[in-house]
Amino acid sequence: MSKETRLEEARAALADLGLPKAQQNKRTALCLLALLNLTPEKGWAESESPRIGITPIMDWAREQRYGLRS
Numbered sequence: 059m060s061k062e063t064r065l066e067e068a069r070a071a072l073a074d075l076g077l078p079k080a081q082q083n084k085r086t087a088l089c090l091l092a093l094l095n096l097t098p099e100k101g102w103a104e105s106e107s108p109r110i111g112i113t114p115i116m117d118w119a120r121e122q123r124y125g126l127r128s
Contacts, residue, residue: 061124064091064098092118 068087077086091097092115094105110118 059098061098061122064096065124067102068096088119088124089115091122097122 065084065087068090069082069084072082072086072090092110093107095108095118096102096105
């Protein structure tokens with residue numbers, strides 16, 4: 059699966075969870091994916107629940123090569 063597709067799925071999940079439009083963005087989607095340790099290679103059923111803070115979230119996004127701009 060492509061990273062763009064995974065991001066769009068995460069954004070859709072944010073909308074389904076009822077988050078305000080302002081939080082249905084790339085940065086929040088990346089945080090969700092990091093909190094679930096959900097890489098493009100994994101299916102949603104393979105999500106995890108690691109306990110991580112903001113710096114590890116940013117590191118995760120960088121390691122997965124997701125750009126943090128836009």
